[in-house]
Amino acid sequence: MADNVLYAGRQLLDRQIATVEGRSVGKVDDLEIDVDHPGGPVVSALLTGQIALGARFFGRMSVWVTSTAQRLRETGDTSPRRIDVRLVSSVAATVTLRVPHGDLEPADLERWLAEHFIGRIPGA
Amino acid sequence: MKKLLQVALGVLTAIGGFVDIGDFVTSSVVGARFGMGLAWVLVVGTVGIIVYAEMCGRVAALTKRAVFDVVRERLGVRFALVNLSASYFINLLTLTAELAGVAIAIQLATSVNYLLWIPLVGLVLWLVVWKLPFEVMENSFGLLGLALLVFVISLWKLGPDWSAMLDHAVHPAVPSGEGRPTWWYYGIALFGSAMTPYEVFFFSSGAVEERWGRQDLMTNRLNVFIGFPLGAVISLSIMACSALVLGPLHVQVSHVSQVGLPVALAVGKLGIAAMLVGFFAATFGASLETLLSAGYVFAQYFGWPWGKAAPRPREASRFQTLLLLTLFAAMALALTTLDPVKVTEYSVVLSAAALPLTYFPILVIANDRGYMGDQANGWFSNTIATVYLIIIGVVALVTLPLMLATKAGM
Amino acid sequence: MTMRITDLVGKPVVDAEGGSLGKVHDVRLVRQAPYGESGALRVDGIIAGKGGIAVRLGYASADLTGPWLLKVVLGRMSRHALFVPWSAFSIEHDRLVVHAGRASLRHPRELTS
Numbered sequence: 001m002a003d004n005v006l007y008a009g010r011q012l013l014d015r016q017i018a019t020v021e022g023r024s025v026g027k028v029d030d031l032e033i034d035v036d037h038p039g040g041p042v043v044s045a046l047l048t049g050q051i052a053l054g055a056r057f058f059g060r061m062s063v064w065v066t067s068t069a070q071r072l073r074e075t076g077d078t079s080p081r082r083i084d085v086r087l088v089s090s091v092a093a094t095v096t097l098r099v100p101h102g103d104l105e106p107a108d109l110e111r112w113l114a115e116h117f118i119g120r121i122p123g124a
Numbered sequence: 125m126k127k128l129l130q131v132a133l134g135v136l137t138a139i140g141g142f143v144d145i146g147d148f149v150t151s152s153v154v155g156a157r158f159g160m161g162l163a164w165v166l167v168v169g170t171v172g173i174i175v176y177a178e179m180c181g182r183v184a185a186l187t188k189r190a191v192f193d194v195v196r197e198r199l200g201v202r203f204a205l206v207n208l209s210a211s212y213f214i215n216l217l218t219l220t221a222e223l224a225g226v227a228i229a230i231q232l233a234t235s236v237n238y239l240l241w242i243p244l245v246g247l248v249l250w251l252v253v254w255k256l257p258f259e260v261m262e263n264s265f266g267l268l269g270l271a272l273l274v275f276v277i278s279l280w281k282l283g284p285d286w287s288a289m290l291d292h293a294v295h296p297a298v299p300s301g302e303g304r305p306t307w308w309y310y311g312i313a314l315f316g317s318a319m320t321p322y323e324v325f326f327f328s329s330g331a332v333e334e335r336w337g338r339q340d341l342m343t344n345r346l347n348v349f350i351g352f353p354l355g356a357v358i359s360l361s362i363m364a365c366s367a368l369v370l371g372p373l374h375v376q377v378s379h380v381s382q383v384g385l386p387v388a389l390a391v392g393k394l395g396i397a398a399m400l401v402g403f404f405a406a407t408f409g410a411s412l413e414t415l416l417s418a419g420y421v422f423a424q425y426f427g428w429p430w431g432k433a434a435p436r437p438r439e440a441s442r443f444q445t446l447l448l449l450t451l452f453a454a455m456a457l458a459l460t461t462l463d464p465v466k467v468t469e470y471s472v473v474l475s476a477a478a479l480p481l482t483y484f485p486i487l488v489i490a491n492d493r494g495y496m497g498d499q500a501n502g503w504f505s506n507t508i509a510t511v512y513l514i515i516i517g518v519v520a521l522v523t524l525p526l527m528l529a530t531k532a533g534m
Numbered sequence: 535m536t537m538r539i540t541d542l543v544g545k546p547v548v549d550a551e552g553g554s555l556g557k558v559h560d561v562r563l564v565r566q567a568p569y570g571e572s573g574a575l576r577v578d579g580i581i582a583g584k585g586g587i588a589v590r591l592g593y594a595s596a597d598l599t600g601p602w603l604l605k606v607v608l609g610r611m612s613r614h615a616l617f618v619p620w621s622a623f624s625i626e627h628d629r630l631v632v633h634a635g636r637a638s639l640r641h642p643r644e645l646t647s
Contacts, residue, residue, distance in 0.1 A: 005645075006575065008539050009560040010592055011494070014197045016189065016427055023434065027196070027427035031539035033577055041620060043563060043575040044536060048427065056201050056540050088569050093187035093495060098570065110428070113441035123255060124438040198591060487601065494597035506601035513603075 006091065008043075016094050017048060017083065023101040025083070029053040032082065045082045046095070049107055052080035072108040081107065129263055130343050133330045134177075134351025136266030136409050141173075141323040142355030143272055143362070144218070144410035145225030145380070146468020148403065150317060151359045152383040154310050155366030156375055157302065160293040163360055165311045169318025170356040172512045174348050175505060176483055179490040180324045181344035184331035186499055191321075191328040191486065192424035198485035207481040208425050214478065215322055215418040217471035219454040222414060223249070224464035225407035228380050233400055239459060246455045249411055253447055254437060258333045265409040270354075271402030275361035278390035282368050289364065309530045312523055313469060316476030318356070319516070324482065325417040329424075333431045341499070365390075378465065418450045419443050477523040479516040487513060546629045547582040547618070549636060555582050555616065558630060559589040562617065562642065579619040580630070581642050585611030594642055617642045 006012060008031060017025040026048035034044035054066030070078045089098035097104075106114075118124050143151075154162050180191050192211075196204040226245045227238035252261060298307045327347075336344065365386035366377065375382060380403070387395040423430035423443045434440035458464070487509050490501045501509070539561055547555040560581040567574045581589055585608075592598045593608035594615045622634035632639075 004565040005578075006563040006565060007560045007581070007595070008563050009543055009590055010595075012563070013539065014201065016193055023439075024423075024427060024429040029427075033537050033539060035535045035537060037573055039573065039576070041577040042573045043539075043577065044572070047538065050426075052538075053201065053426075055538070057205075058202075085574065086570055086572055088574075090569065093189050107428075107442075110442055113445050114438045118441035118444045119438045121254075121437070124436065124444075200590065488591050488598070488604070491600045491604075492592055492597050493599070494592070494595070501600060503600070510601045510603050 012091060012095070015091075017046060017097065018094050019097050019099060019101045019104065020089070021100055025097065025104060026081070026107060027053070028095055030055070030080070043085050045084050046088070047080045047082055049081040050109070051078070055080075069108065072112055081105070131347050131350050132259075132262045132266040133327065133334065134347025135354060136262045136269065136351075137177075137323050137327045137330070137347075137413065138173075138351040138355030139266065139269035139272070139358070139406050140326070140410035140413040141320055142318065142352070142359050143269070143406045144317075144468065145221050145228075145407050145464055146218070146472055147314075147317045147359060148225075148362065148383055148406070149377060149380065149465045150310070150313055150469060150472070151362040152366040152370070153377045154314065155363035156370040156377050158299055158307065158310065159367040159371055160289055160364060161296040161299065162307070162311050162314055163293040163363060164296055165314045166318060166356055166359055166363070168515075169315045170352055171508070172315075172515070173319050173323060174352050175508050175512060176319070176486060177324055177327050177348045177352065178345060179486050179501065179505070179509070180328040181331050181336070181348065182341060182499060183486070183490055183496070184328040185336040185340050185344055186338060186496060188332055188335075190332050190420065190424055191324050191482065192421045194489045195482060195485050196425050198488050199481070203481070204425060207478065208421055210474075210478040210481065211321060211325070211421050212418055214320075214471050214475045215414045215421070216450060216454055216457075217467055217474075218320075218322065219411060219414040219418065219450065220457040220462065221464040221468040221471065222407050222411040223454055223458045224462075224467075225380070226404060226411060227458075228464070229400055229404040229407060232381060232384075239461065242455055242458050245408075245411075246451055249408070249415065250448070250451055252412065253416060254444075258330065258431065261412060262330065265405050265412065268405030269402055269409055271398045272358045272406060274387055274391060274395050274398040274402065275358055275365055278387045278395060279361045279364050279368075281390040282365065282386065284364065284368050289367075303530070305526060305530045308522075309473075309526050312476050312519055312526065313472050315519060316472040316474075316479070316523075319479060319483075320472060320475045321479065321482040322414055322417040322475075324486070325420050326413045329416070329420045329431065335432075338499075415447060415451060415454075419447045422446050473523055473527055477520050480513070480520050483516055484513065542580060542625075542630075545625075547580070547623070547632060548629055549632050555618075555632060555636075556584040556614075557586055558582055559586040559615065562645075577620055579617055580623070581615050582618055582630070582632075583612070583615035585614065588612035589615050596643060613641070615642055616640070617645055 015028050028046050029052035030047040031043050032045040033041050035041045050069030054062050087097045090096045227241035230241045231238040298304050369386040384399050387399045428442045429440045430443045437444045493500045542558050545558045558580045562578040563575045564578045566576045588608035588611035594612040616639040623630045623632045
């Protein structure tokens with residue numbers, strides 16, 4: 001198969017996203033498609049985190065996963081965590097970004113737990 | 125010594141998997157009730173875990189991805205969520221039993237009731253996962269667990285009729301007075317404990333922690349070919365010791381102290397001391413294995429940072445929170461005086477029912493050349509793996525009906 | 535306008551006469567520029583058909599040749615998979631309608647680029 005072909009479901013979706021130094025960012029929980037891009041539709045962003053993931057479940061489960069995630073947002077913004085496709089540097093077993101850990105906003109729950117719970121334990 | 129430490133991951137994985145509290149007692153119960161008539165199941169299970177753990181280690185070395193990453197990728201979010209729930213629940217049950225097991229080992233040495241030790245054991249366990257580097261953990265508990273080789277020495281000292289024993293093992297028959305379904309039920313329990321999925325969760329995550337790469341494929345093979353057979357040999361020795369000593373006395377094994385009787389008889393006090401050390405290390409190792417696995421499956425399903433991907437605990441706050449919650453839940457369950465032996469027996473049988481959800485995606489990914497390149501499975505491992513996939517499928521289908529029919533081996 | 539890839543995956547696919555072509559199993563992307571550029575991954579089209587699990591596991595592609603038993607079973611399940619180019623379908627309500635005739639559609643393994 002040609003190297004320039006990628007099957008989104010099998011080779012991109014559900015893979016681990018890592019920063020340039022190998023820190024975990026999240027999973028590729030969904031992909032955003034820009035339908036109006038000149039020259040045909042393109043992938044515009046990786047969507048990651050509970051809000052994007054929740055939309056893939058059915059019914060009550062979906063509502064529950066998405067709404068608990070949205071409650072942690074301080075801004076009231078309810079859109080999923082978005083990583084611009086231009087930040088991607090390679091796609092293999094891991095989807096690697098070209099930026100370091102410090103350049104990315106942390107996930108909401110990670111930040112909340114670090115501030116309110118784990119960060120308060122000695123040695124954290 | 126360095127070479128020896130390289131296989132510590134495999135040894136700890138196997139000892140924690142094969143000779144945790146449940147297997148310790150199950151092997152003994154089986155030995156006392158069925159002699160060596162079910163030894164073949166352990167051999168079958170050991171070959172199975174070797175084949176699949178080797179694939180997991182190979183995938184981890186080449187892609188830096190552990191088993192539950194693969195499960196989510198190949199099964200998709202919904203099926204993987206079913207596996208996540210089942211695996212987490214089984215891990216929690218096993219952890220509960222192991223915590224009690226560690227406390228029982230201390231009770232045997234101190235004569236202070238095990239329930240009083242559970243909070244302390246929980247605290248130490250948490251400190252180990254909070255601060256101790258992975259390598260130190262696997263080296264210390266893996267190697268201490270080798271003290272259980274005292275069962276091999278005991279067996280040799282008991283001087284059995286080896287040829288009669290082998291004959292019994294290769295011509296398995298259901299003993300009179302035992303029902304065929306009960307015989308199969310215990311067979312499945314042994315098979316489930318040999319192939320219990322937390323072994324591959326732990327093993328592959330450990331390989332990622334140790335930053336295995338393509339150059340470590342040999343280390344991977346050494347780990348599985350030394351570690352798992354070692355665990356199996358200890359398990360078989362426990363079974364044989366029980367068959368020799370406890371079987372003729374018609375002892376119904378229900379407590380850890382009874383498992384040690386043959387050792388006391390054959391080697392004396394020093395043997396008992398070695399057994400206690402080994403038992404402590406094996407149950408503590410299994411506690412670590414199940415607690416961390418509970419965290420790994422969640423972190424790898426949701427893509428959270430875990431282990432070295434997060435240099436400080438606060439950078440893996442979701443993973444660390446989950447470990448704490450899991451540990452508290454297991455301690456609370458253990459303090460309800462649930463019988464740890466029954467709890468592991470159930471968790472081992474339940475894990476037999478959940479095996480395909482973990483091993484099927486591993487087999488698929490190990491064959492994917494887009495993922496594995498030139499290290500994809502060859503025909504030899506594929507042939508064995510396919511046979512085991514069928515066995516696992518059949519076992520998964522019959523397990524729960526058999527459990528109900530035999531009232532869990534009564 | 536943007537949409538999500540999971541808005542496509544799993545949707546029923548029908549031909550112009552309303553006959554079922556199965557469901558969307560995957561979305562084919564083509565890398566037309568180096569990573570880092572905004573249009574690096576072009577959405578080429580969808581893979582539709584029956585036997586979605588087999589496609590998802592990779593048995594419609596040349597990457598998976600084993601183990602033999604799975605190849606036989608899952609390869610058979612995925613043999614009717616069809617590639618539908620982006621220009622050849624439209625999204626209507628909760629399904630995809632394919633305008634192109636069935637004869638012009640090919641199995642994903644027969645595609646060259």
